[in-house]
Amino acid sequence: MSQKNRIEGGQIDRSRSLSFRFDGKSYQGFAGDTLASALLANGVRLMGRSFKYHRPRGPLSAGSEEPNAIVQLRSGARQEPNTRATVAELFDGLEATSQNRFPSLSFDVMGVNDLLSPFFAAGFYYKTFMWPAKFWESVYEPIIRRAAGLGALSKQDDPDQYDKGFLHCDLLVIGAGPAGLAAALTAGRAGARVIVTDEDFRLGGRLNAETHAVGDQSGADWAAAVVAELSALPNVRLMPRTTTIGAMDHGIYAAVERVSDHLPVPAPGKPRQILWRIYSGRAILAGGATERPIAFENNDRPGIMLAGALRAYANRWGVAVGERVAVFTNNDDGLRTATDLAAKGVDVAAVIDTRTGGPLLPGIRHLQGAEVIGSSGRLGLSAITIRHANGKTETLPVTALGVSGGWNPNLNIASHHRGRPVWEESIAAFVPPKDGPAGLSAAGAAAGLFSTHAALRSGAEAAVAALEDLGLKAALPDLPRAEDAPVAITPKWYVAGKGRAWVDQQNDVTVKDVKLAHQENFVSVEHLKRYTTLGMATDQGKTGNILGLAVMAELTGRSIPETGTTIYRPPYTPVAMGALGGRSRGHEFKPTRLTPSHKWATEQGAVFVEVGMWLRAQWFPKTGETTWRQSVDREVLATRASVGICDVTTLGKIDIQGTDAGAFLDKVYANTFSTLPVGKVRYGLMLREDGIVMDDGTTARMGENEWVMTTTTANAVPVFRHLEFVRQCLCPDMDVQLISTTEAWAQYSVAGPNARKLLQKLVDQDISDAAFPYMACGAITVKGIRGRLFRISFSGELAYEIAVPTRYGDAMIRALMEAGAEFDSVAYGTESLGVMRVEKGHVAGNELNGTSTALNMGLGKMVSKKKDAIGMVLSQREGLVAEGGYRIVGVKPVDPAKPLTAGSHFLETGAAAVAANDLGWLTSVVYSPHVGSSIALGYLKNGEARKGQRLRAVNLLAKTEVEVEIVSAHFVDPEGVRLRG
Amino acid sequence: MADLSLKPITPLGNDAPVRVTIGPVTIAEVVDSAFASLTRRMGQDIAAVAKGAGIPLPAAGKVEQGATYGAFWLGPDSWMVEAPFASHEDIVAHLKPVFGETASVTEQTDAWARFDVTGERLPALFERLCNYDIARHGAGSASRTMLEHLGCYVVIRSATHISVLGPRSSAQSLFHALETAAHSAF
């Protein structure tokens, strides 16, 4: 296919022809093209539609600031909405479609909005759509939502991988244009660790888009030579296709590397993108500058673009956007576009220069003191209207117009810490603030130094200064000669006129909208932005913001610096969510913790459940069992009848040693521990300083100065943190040492009347009731393997917890089941564990809810007032000890056939279902095969006094209620005979 | 009667350790070392006895290898002591007599899954795993850091040999992370 607008020159590889499709039509481009340059080469100017009025649009720029040429890239699950064609690197087979139009790009029925635009002025929607009230959600809003948005998500899972990483350097150089390369060269030669990031796939920045020489070679060749030298330095890391998106605290920068976006699909195992966190000693912002347009009537037609972009397409990509072009400028840089294009044989019809005086361009129709006051061409520019200095107007047929209103330094990152940009009159633009991120300096165009010479020099000098800060010595390299033209600009923001002149092209914000905002008192730049949506499009106003606030400044009579800018915030350019998520998705969202019996349980066909990071066996279905209830009932009954085994490794275990360990435990537990004899275990209640129960568990005294604390599975980490706080911050001289052993020991609960018989088969020592009574603990051996035994019970049965080194955990469960075979022992999971603890009235997660006191749990007596334990004092506050407060109770349905639901609330018989009558709620509900019905624990106001009463357990969500009897929380063996047996 | 003797399995749940090579690096599950934490008790001096027993007590952020014992720093006055598993399976029994009541010793062997990563260009792998600056710290350094949401010890034994100790229960997640990062990097 012909690339009719392709001219000679440029840094594209004409030997590598690439074919691609846009809106179903096939085209050819070359390696080194962007989607935009390739389409323009093929004579395609129309690439998108604007957000509000659906105006036809083509590229305004040749870079990441692009507001108009926004397309949908790729298809299927890889569909990528809102992609800027101006930075999308061309690859063979690339597929793109236009978006936000129906039915087609050239004929978009939503274009009717453009005709109705008077009704869609800024903020119109705040003033209407209010009647009738219901109509907003049902009628108006759905229409607006459908019309809004740009591209569409595929609604399929993103199939690509993403990665994350951490880099460290002395100097981070952001941008690889003349300033950045000079900085990198200076620091790299000095041996510093240097990282250079650039969003472009070709390093060199504007040097690739300009014709002037650097030394005795072209700018592009000089850049290539420097890149070659830097690549050879082991201490320098060049990162093309990498956008530094934000400045964080203390020299940390976030950057996104597009590893595979220039490929049809990523290579196997390779990520699409990587999010890098870069830790830098110093950083230099050399991100260049962005050109801004001058607003005039109908300044948004395809073919009208920034003068620098028009030049870049010709010089870097060998593309003449139009066969006949004009340039509209208020500064000398705009003139370069005319001379460069003319030199390439493009027909330059005229240069419309708002300024008067000064030399005229040789051989080009250079109209001084003139303005462009309008344009025509339905789907692309066909002519512009000029008003000459003498007031005469002329219509000039052109298919491309380059517009230059001057350049704005890309200072965003320097303002990410909210430092306010400084207005520099000589270039009529804001430059980076003095109070930018610590350790960051700016160089080159980003600092407002626009000549190539100044860029090279400032880059090198910034590097020397940065290294000096770090105590490193660097020498200024002898820099090549380069153009040093001064900035000659006479600010011109917009051409006054009746029609619409676009300021924010994507969001369709015009000069008129800015005026209306002013008229309605939205004069603060933040109000202006929020009321008109100026700068809120995907380009974040990179080309339009300064223009908009300049108009507002004029209207308010304030200066531009007085008017100020809105806040610059990360990311510098939009970032794929996938990159920010990295590898942590799907099953890798969080690590998985497996219990020592996991392998065995899997073999048994156990059903697993997530408990925090842990995967625990929930129950063990046996053949013939069709519901989980059947399995759980069997496990519970078998355990209470004979013996059951459960993996309880997930409970937190903390080794506590030291001569002050007892005193330490007295401090962190509400009850007393220092008096506990060696070889004994005690149940402990741990309070937060505010008197609320934090955690509970047993702590065993294994030796004079050696203790083992157990915590709940959920609180293992916070409890350890709390203990360290008390140890280091409150009791710094206590002789106590802590270390977690949760993972070191595989621990099993063996419960039931035959627990001892079973264990005695494996434990080498005598564990008879006499030798190893209730609440005893000690070191043992299991078939010669070191282990620990604790005689504690969560189920209410005769029970032990036995621990062996984790590597033996798998063998241990097999041995226990083997040894238990003669007793028909069962393995039980978390469900049965829950059933048995509720039957026994033990509190757990649903009762330890962070708002309940020992008193609420019926454990008030455990809080010793004789010692200043954490939480003792505040646990006695009036609101926490008031009469009639919540107390834990047992709950039974009056009709055993009726199931209870956790979360149901207590109401008295006949009481209306209103909050005033709310007496509390059911915390934990299980089916008790022992009781033969659903049973529950609950927090009930004045619960102690209500035992024996009948209440309603109401679940308004399911519109059900059950009459219940309030009973003791101990459903089995209230006297505790069994566990002492 | 059935044989009830206990056979150990590896952190990844097998009879034998796993070993894979991806590009220039090899990731190997290691089970031949025993670990115990050693923490100086308040007001005690353990430097001399440790020296006598050939147990190094490296400075903060460091690892040191002796003839039998190696050790890396855990925290103030606290070290992780390593020894060959074959000879020191019950490492606590070896250390207690040395320190008596002057230090707290706790068995840690099975608290950790150890993966040794060997080969060239290790920094290129670890830069995708943790923010610990392998290149700057270099051989002889050891630190706990966050790796795949896990608190892990990264022990730089040499430029081409790094041990990663992660919570044993998460061995599979950790190993998966090491593999994925290696495929991504090489």
Place this chain on the structure above:
Amino acid sequence: MIINHPLLGPRDAQEFTYLGDAALIDRPDGLSYPTPDAAMDAMHDYLYQRSNPAGEHRELWYHEQGDRSWLVVTRNTVTHEITRVELARDVARMRGRSK
């Protein structure tokens, strides 16, 4: 953010868990007051009231993913600049805490 650990050097703040104002070191002795009310007043001020300054703030960070040291970090809450990092244990002793 980066916290310059007194023993380990610069570490990413992500490895730490934040608690709050370092005044939490100055816990009153609950048994040292004439009445329970007085003890509650003191404990209430200690636990609930905060200076919450815009500017320099001494605060407690716990190196949870590192060496498990509690640190007292002096940090500007407006600029996030960190000017001092100490071991909380040393600070606690300096403030007269012991066992």
Place this chain on the structure above:
Amino acid sequence: MRYSGFRVIREALTGHKGWGPAWRDATPQASYDYIIVGGGGHGLATAYYLAKEFKQARIAVVEKGWIGGGNVGRNTTIIRSNYLLDGNEPFYEFSLKLWEGLEQDFNYNAMVSQRGIINLFHTDAQRDAYTRRGNAMILHGADAELLNRDQVRAMYPFLNFDNARFPIKGALMQRRGGTVRHDAVAWGYARGASDRGVDIIQNCEVTGFRREGGRVTGIETSRGFIGAKKIGVAVAGSSSKVMAAADMRLPMESHVLQAFVSEGLKPVIDGVMTYGAGHFYVSQSDKGGLVFGGDIDGYNSYAQRGNMPVVEDVAEGGMSLMPMIGRARLLRSWGGIMDMSMDGSPIIDKTDIDGLYFNGGWCYGGFKATPASGWCFAHLLATGNPHPTATAYRFDRFRKGLMIDEKGQGAQPNLH
């Protein structure tokens, strides 16, 4: 000037020449009966209801910068009343009812959109907790439903149901929850208040309180002294700073909360969703951007900007919940300052200084509370007594052990 569809059409045809300022920029008078410190949502709403509902006059709102520039202009726009505790639920339900009539009340389209909010749950314990909460909501006259996995799937088929680390088991839904165009709330209240004679004074920073014999007589400002009979402070993000000028320490810390918006996308998420297994919640704006957020950064900060760990944590949650968003792009992030109280619930109360009243400690629940907060604060200022739905929001609840701790985290502000 009344807004209406006809008015919009007429102005469109006549070049929009007739629109006047949405609110007056007033210069301070010597004194007022009421001064509201803080021109954010809560302050403006307070002034509006003082004038409209409590028929008070001589009211001024003083704002350090530009109105609506605080958290009302920087949030994720969610409204809901799905609270658990007696101290909170009546207040938030009152607020939701006010939202439902707000636009007609102040004649400004704030785009109150009740497209529903769901809180996903992933464990039986979470289900039990949501069952308890849903029942509490209904007992307080709010609406709540418990959805099972299939009902959630029918609503949002693109969520990660088949490859999830923490499978979705269901959700608590409040259909009356939704979103509001946040800036418009500030502008609507400002316009409504201004039309009723309230002076709105921008760029006027309070530097101190003048006191005589234990009562306030006015405020010192960057624009001079302004006298007042009663002063109400509603300065979210600056509460401790401003009240320090009255020698008060507050039970709160200021923390930064980041929030995010994606590029505009065609409609894909209708309502509001919170993830129960990670720090992530999301809705989609009428303009098409996915508006989402997660946890606070977790350290005291007045910097109005955050750091990467939380950005990544939020994105990880989002990617694990809806892997389709991998190819959507994050457009902008921002940070607001949250006054995190010691139990996660706010304070609307008198101070020990006569005539000085305080409204703050909203943590990150302040936006949805705006109408009721304004109404209840106006009630307290005008009558001297707390509004029935706000009686629990007292300073002394911590001393008395009457905390309103929805999350059960205790005196740990960054965990609420």
